[in-house]
Amino acid sequence: MIEMKDVYKTYSNGVIALNGINVRIKQGEFVYVVGPSGAGKSTFIKMMYREEKPTSGSIMINGVNLAKLKDNKVPLLRRHIGVVFQDFKLLPKLTVYENVAFALEVIEESPKIIKKKVMEVLDLVGLKHKARFYPNELSGGEQQRVSIARSIVNSPKIVIADEPTGNLDPDNSWGIMELFETINNRGTTIVMATHNREIVNTIKKRVIAIENGKIVRDEARGEYGYDN
């Protein structure tokens, strides 16, 4: 359901970030993307939600080629792909509830459906009781839970996460991983770039390793494979 063919990406400064990527990820898989800093991991996953376009090659997601997707269709794509960042990217002036509801208000869902869906996902991430809080009133782990709730409130088939535990202590990181596993067990594909060696080596999943813009390793139930 995600298929990249001969994907190359050269940034405008001449840096070759992706150098011939070929990969297939099936619906429902859980994939870690690992590799040294600067290897191309972020660029690789940015391709999947069309934050960046390939210089050449194709990226098919559920039959749509993102390399050819018109810019005005990107918002529609984003409704079907949830994205989670290392730094949460919550809107500071909105409450937890409003941050999660935002994605549904944009598509003009009815207030009744919005309330039902928002409270459902806040319950799933264990934060129903903090719906009226503002992001700066939450711990880092809680903020990441809100951002995960926001990423799944539209019931996307795919969730892309770039270093989601990068700003969290170990306890909160394991909690966030449990959540991703729950979401994956409901059938959602998860693609997660991470530097967290312990997590990758403990919660065994497919591992795609990228170095110098190429996939150098792709193993079901793989290891992290680096020292840091």
Ligand code: ADP
């Ligand atoms: P990683 O996520 O593995 O650290 P990135 O995909 O962020 O790797 O970066 C791959 C390479 O592309 C690096 O050399 C980085 O400096 C470069 N790069 C990333 N984003 C940009 C950009 N917007 N413009 C120019 N170069 C970039």
Ligand code: ADP
């Ligand atoms: P951590 O366990 O990550 O250190 P904190 O000490 O930041 O978390 O927060 C502990 C709890 O107190 C959290 O549940 C958070 O929601 C709540 N909290 C933190 N700061 C505030 C605040 N300014 N107003 C209300 N609740 C807060």
